[in-house]
Amino acid sequence: MPLIRIDDKEIEAPEGETILRLALKHGIHIPYYCWHPALSIVGQCRMCLVEVKGVPKPLTACSTAVTSLPPDKKIDGKYDMVVDTKSQVTKKAQKGVLEFLLLNHPLDCPICDQAGECQLQEYSYTYGEPASRLEFEKVHAPKRVDIGPHVVFDVERCIKCTRCIRFCKEITRTEELTLAERGVHARVETFPGKQLDNPYSVCTVDVCPVGALTSKEFRFKQRVWFLTSTNSVCQECSRGCSVRVDTYKGEVLRLVPRDNPKVNGPWMCDYGRLISERMKDLTVLARPKVREGGRLTAVPWPGFAQVLQKKVASSLKDGAKDAALIWSGRMPLEEMAAAKALSAGIFGGLQGTLPKVCRGEDDDLLIRKERRPNLKGAALLGLAVTGENAPVSSLLKGKKVALVVREDVVGEAQGPEKDAIKAALSAMDLVIVADYALTETAALAHIFIPLAGWHEMEGTVVNFMGVVQKMARSVLPPRDRKAFYEVASLWLSSAGIDAPEASFLAWHAQVRKAVPGMKDLMIRDILPHGVQLPEVGP
Amino acid sequence: MAEVLKLLTRNVGKANSTNVDSYMASGGYEPLMTALHKMSPEQVLGEVKASNLKGRGGAGFPAGLKWSFLPKGRDRVKYLVCNADESEPGTFKDRLLIENDPHAILEGMILAGFATQAAGAFFYIRGEMPQGFRIFQRAVDQAYERGFLGKNILGSGFGFDVYVSRGAGAYICGEETALMNSLEGKRGEPRLKPPFPAGFGVYGQPSNINNVETYANVPLIIKNGGAWYAAIGAPSAPGPRLYGVSGHVKRPGVYELPSGVNLRELIYEHAGGILGDRPLKAVIPGGSSVPVLRADQIDVTMDPDGLKKVGTMVGSAGVIVMNDTVCMVKAMVNLMQFYAHESCGQCTPCREGTHWLKLILQRIEEGGGKPGDVDLILDVSNNIMGRTICPLGDAAAMPAIAFATQFRDEFDAHIREGRCPMAHTHMTVAV
Ligand SMILES: Cc1cc2nc3c(=O)[nH]c(=O)nc-3n(C[C@H](O)[C@H](O)[C@H](O)COP(=O)(O)O)c2cc1C
Ligand code: SF4
Ligand code: SF4
Ligand code: SF4
Ligand code: FES
Numbered sequence: 001m002p003l004i005r006i007d008d009k010e011i012e013a014p015e016g017e018t019i020l021r022l023a024l025k026h027g028i029h030i031p032y033y034c035w036h037p038a039l040s041i042v043g044q045c046r047m048c049l050v051e052v053k054g055v056p057k058p059l060t061a062c063s064t065a066v067t068s069l070p071p072d073k074k075i076d077g078k079y080d081m082v083v084d085t086k087s088q089v090t091k092k093a094q095k096g097v098l099e100f101l102l103l104n105h106p107l108d109c110p111i112c113d114q115a116g117e118c119q120l121q122e123y124s125y126t127y128g129e130p131a132s133r134l135e136f137e138k139v140h141a142p143k144r145v146d147i148g149p150h151v152v153f154d155v156e157r158c159i160k161c162t163r164c165i166r167f168c169k170e171i172t173r174t175e176e177l178t179l180a181e182r183g184v185h186a187r188v189e190t191f192p193g194k195q196l197d198n199p200y201s202v203c204t205v206d207v208c209p210v211g212a213l214t215s216k217e218f219r220f221k222q223r224v225w226f227l228t229s230t231n232s233v234c235q236e237c238s239r240g241c242s243v244r245v246d247t248y249k250g251e252v253l254r255l256v257p258r259d260n261p262k263v264n265g266p267w268m269c270d271y272g273r274l275i276s277e278r279m280k281d282l283t284v285l286a287r288p289k290v291r292e293g294g295r296l297t298a299v300p301w302p303g304f305a306q307v308l309q310k311k312v313a314s315s316l317k318d319g320a321k322d323a324a325l326i327w328s329g330r331m332p333l334e335e336m337a338a339a340k341a342l343s344a345g346i347f348g349g350l351q352g353t354l355p356k357v358c359r360g361e362d363d364d365l366l367i368r369k370e371r372r373p374n375l376k377g378a379a380l381l382g383l384a385v386t387g388e389n390a391p392v393s394s395l396l397k398g399k400k401v402a403l404v405v406r407e408d409v410v411g412e413a414q415g416p417e418k419d420a421i422k423a424a425l426s427a428m429d430l431v432i433v434a435d436y437a438l439t440e441t442a443a444l445a446h447i448f449i450p451l452a453g454w455h456e457m458e459g460t461v462v463n464f465m466g467v468v469q470k471m472a473r474s475v476l477p478p479r480d481r482k483a484f485y486e487v488a489s490l491w492l493s494s495a496g497i498d499a500p501e502a503s504f505l506a507w508h509a510q511v512r513k514a515v516p517g518m519k520d521l522m523i524r525d526i527l528p529h530g531v532q533l534p535e536v537g538p
Numbered sequence: 539m540a541e542v543l544k545l546l547t548r549n550v551g552k553a554n555s556t557n558v559d560s561y562m563a564s565g566g567y568e569p570l571m572t573a574l575h576k577m578s579p580e581q582v583l584g585e586v587k588a589s590n591l592k593g594r595g596g597a598g599f600p601a602g603l604k605w606s607f608l609p610k611g612r613d614r615v616k617y618l619v620c621n622a623d624e625s626e627p628g629t630f631k632d633r634l635l636i637e638n639d640p641h642a643i644l645e646g647m648i649l650a651g652f653a654t655q656a657a658g659a660f661f662y663i664r665g666e667m668p669q670g671f672r673i674f675q676r677a678v679d680q681a682y683e684r685g686f687l688g689k690n691i692l693g694s695g696f697g698f699d700v701y702v703s704r705g706a707g708a709y710i711c712g713e714e715t716a717l718m719n720s721l722e723g724k725r726g727e728p729r730l731k732p733p734f735p736a737g738f739g740v741y742g743q744p745s746n747i748n749n750v751e752t753y754a755n756v757p758l759i760i761k762n763g764g765a766w767y768a769a770i771g772a773p774s775a776p777g778p779r780l781y782g783v784s785g786h787v788k789r790p791g792v793y794e795l796p797s798g799v800n801l802r803e804l805i806y807e808h809a810g811g812i813l814g815d816r817p818l819k820a821v822i823p824g825g826s827s828v829p830v831l832r833a834d835q836i837d838v839t840m841d842p843d844g845l846k847k848v849g850t851m852v853g854s855a856g857v858i859v860m861n862d863t864v865c866m867v868k869a870m871v872n873l874m875q876f877y878a879h880e881s882c883g884q885c886t887p888c889r890e891g892t893h894w895l896k897l898i899l900q901r902i903e904e905g906g907g908k909p910g911d912v913d914l915i916l917d918v919s920n921n922i923m924g925r926t927i928c929p930l931g932d933a934a935a936m937p938a939i940a941f942a943t944q945f946r947d948e949f950d951a952h953i954r955e956g957r958c959p960m961a962h963t964h965m966t967v968a969v
Contacts, residue, residue, distance in 0.1 A: 056924070
């Protein structure tokens with residue numbers, strides 16, 4: 001293997017590896033714009049120029065591959081390549097390119113959404129020249145181009161790194177974007193009659209190193225340095241993309257994909273990402289509700305578990321055969337374990353069922369038609385899952401008691417099936433709905449248990465390939481919303497049954513006992529990219 | 539005085555010179571027949587190597603060596619390209635051949651195709667040469683009719699096709715890989731190299747690209763032998779060469795002379811001396827992209843070694859002559875407008891740098907120059923040089939550096955006086 005020296009580091013590198021990849025892998029930062037680990041190499045921005053010993057001109061680290069020299073030609077007797085990322089030549093090249101990039105870049109930082117996470121800002125401080133020689137009128141270009149349903153384009157801010165173009169060409173293969181015109185008038189454009197409209201369009205905002213492409217949903221919401229970030233998992237399909245959840249004062253403002261080679265690479269779909277927008281339309285309750293005289297009335301948590309247990313017990317006089325339990329693939333493993341404990345302790349061993357909710361088709365990138373994140377987890381725990389979009393009404397019909405957790409069975413259904421579910425639920429003595437929001441199903445409940453949202457609690461989920469990942473509490477829920485495992489602890493205790501403590505860790509311990517392959521996994525092993533469970537390989 | 543040659547230009551000026559019959563009447567396509575029936579591809583390649591023919595497109599790369607970079611045999615589809623995009627300011631020699639002797643170019647391409655066992659060739663012609671396009675397309679049609687193109691050429695078993703393709707008005711499409719992108723219908727911007735065309739060229743196939751004049755030399759070499767050719771003109775880059783002389787000379791035009799002709803002789807003897815019998819001020823010897831010379835530097839031979847001594851290059855051999863009425867700042871503004879306009883814009887130093895240089899130069903020319911502007915020009919140019927994807931960046935930076943150093947006093951005077959010190963002497967001339 002060739003032996004390379006980058007600054008003071010001696011590195012053995014596989015033939016063909018690029019200088020930039022090697023340097024980054026070994027903690028040496030070479031600035032770059034157009035290079036992106038998941039996109040083709042174009043060498044256009046010239047930001048990554050470095051001095052390579054014996055070569056008269058600086059070379060682009062992103063596109064220069066390591067090669068071995070014949071034994072008698074080695075540099076200093078042993079190296080195949082010697083790179084200096086701090087030399088005068090390198091610094092001059094970096095300063096030059098940055099100065100060029102700023103020549104026609106508007107002074108928008110105070111009003112630019114990217115400020116604080118802008119590569120141009122960052123590199124200008126780190127590698128740039130403090131004094132400006134740019135005294136000319138800048139080339140002006142349109143500032144608010146509506147190029148797609150979720151993306152706005154500021155042409156002036158664009159540095160022509162072409163990452164967005166390559167994303168649409170190489171990743172989604174939708175090819176909406178191209179470079180048009182020449183010289184300083186070169187600009188990114190959508191092809192005539194096209195919009196930047198594909199299921200992953202907001203990823204262009206992620207790859208844009210500057211504030212040229214911004215998300216319609218997030219722009220102007222908040223300065224990024226005020227955001228609090230947590231690492232979690234997208235809930236919208238069985239891929240379970242790794243995400244970073246950015247919140248401000250208890251509100252989820254955006255989701256950003258976390259690069260996870262095991263699950264989603266650096267991407268996520270627009271639908272999953274924009275869960276933050278759909279959450280705004282939900283009616284969220286804070287306290288348990290019990291129907292009295294036709295109306296749902298809020299009751300305090302203390303004593304609520306007893307009320308619940310009493311009602312269930314009195315409605316199930318003839319035994320568990322009168323009950324229907326509907327669980328959800330949205331429940332993390334810990335909630336599913338709690339569901340099993342309730343089945344055993346409260347419902348006389350009655351197993352519940354999870355509806356397999358599907359929409360559309362799998363695509364060849366990330367999106368899965370199974371719209372729940374933890375269906376695989378349910379299978380691992382031995383919970384019953386229905387067939388694809390199988391009617392739920394048959395599970396409910398003729399029962400007296402129903403417990404529906406995290407599924408809006410009414411809202412998901414259509415036509416006669418919807419009517420059948422409604423009729424079945426309306427005919428019951430006791431309908432208990434546990435969910436984050438007040439859904440169509442919850443409207444029919446006799447008892448409503450407010451659950452913490454996916455962003456308000458801890459949990460682990462297993463995606464369709466068998467990768468277990470951890471969701472995080474991105475936002476502290478108001479005191480009254482609890483994870484279902486916490487509710488279960490209270491419920492079981494009120495029935496006089498020994499239950500794990502009402503906490504994530506206590507229930508996670510149950511999960512580790514029950515799921516094959518998780519016995520020896522510590523939480524810290526699962527973070528940040530999850531672990532492929534051996535028994536359930538893809 | 540070097541004798542004017544009639545080798546490359548042997549048919550120029552003849553009646554019906556573009557017609558296949560008149561081309562054949564003067565021995566045209568005989569070299570091709572000789573090659574196909576009496577020589578192996580290796581022998582043809584061997585003659586071209588022996589001739590030491592250097593590319594005429596600007597970089598002067600040995601043609602035979604370039605051909606030998608292509609994979610051997612006919613297992614892989616290989617293409618040739620003829621670069622007829624000729625758009626460099628001051629360069630108009632290819633056009634003469636295209637419009638007067640298309641069959642010579644075509645014959646050279648077929649010979650090269652035979653030597654490299656290529657499947658076919660693309661002739662990429664500058665969009666602004668509609669006449670040349672029509673003439674060349676007709677030549678191709680005639681060649682098909684006579685069996686010089688197509689399957690099994692002249693019963694030799696060798697087949698070869700030629701497609702004519704037009705550019706759409708971009709100088710950058712003369713750069714070999716931008717040309718290939720343009721041919722494929724893509725945006726005309728240079729490709730990052732490696733991979734090089736010999737491995738990954740047109741439509742991803744191994745490809746070889748040469749200039750019009752380069753191909754036009756091949757029939758001469760096959761007819762007379764590589765050794766004959768290598769003995770013409772300067773040994774380091776031998777052969778007849780088309781020099782396009784423009785600007786302030788009495789007889790502008792294309793002159794065919796042995797390579798390595800003396801530059802002073804070219805200007806004063808062949809091109810008839812300076813227009814208006816005024817003093818000479820500056821000469822750009824090889825198309826707009828090479829460094830400019832002062833009047834006292836022209837006692838040099840027009841070959842790579844000779845011009846290297848005065849810090850410049852042969853380039854495309856387009857000689858631009860400027861007499862004492864030319865403002866060097868204004869001339870440089872004109873050139874930089876061209877490069878800024880033609881930069882494809884994909885890489886930062888060229889896209890932004892050429893534009894910036896244009897602004898600085900315009901400011902000086904308009905009388906708003908600031909002390910330090912000349913150093914700024916030099917520094918910006920140095921930040922472009924060697925930092926770009928394709929040579930257009932260098933092609934813009936090199937002349938800027940040369941103008942600003944060779945004629946620094948003139949730039950300084952503009953800045954000092956806040957105006958063009960010679961505004962009243964400007965003289966216009968048709969180039
Ligand atoms: C910006 C630019 C423009 C060019 N334009 C031309 C051109 O118009 N004609 C040409 O033959 N070569 C042109 N070249 C050179 C070609 O890239 C290439 O080197 C040449 O066609 C090779 O032919 P040769 O080996 O026969 O010289 C240009 C190069 C650059 C960088
Ligand atoms: S919009 Fe952003 S990602 Fe696209 S080319 Fe411009 S800077 Fe790069
Ligand atoms: S692909 Fe699935 S998991 Fe990934 S972001 Fe989209 S909905 Fe979420
Ligand atoms: S040097 Fe100029 S013309 Fe060449 S690729 Fe870069 S921007 Fe385009
Ligand atoms: S990162 Fe290497 S040229 Fe852009």
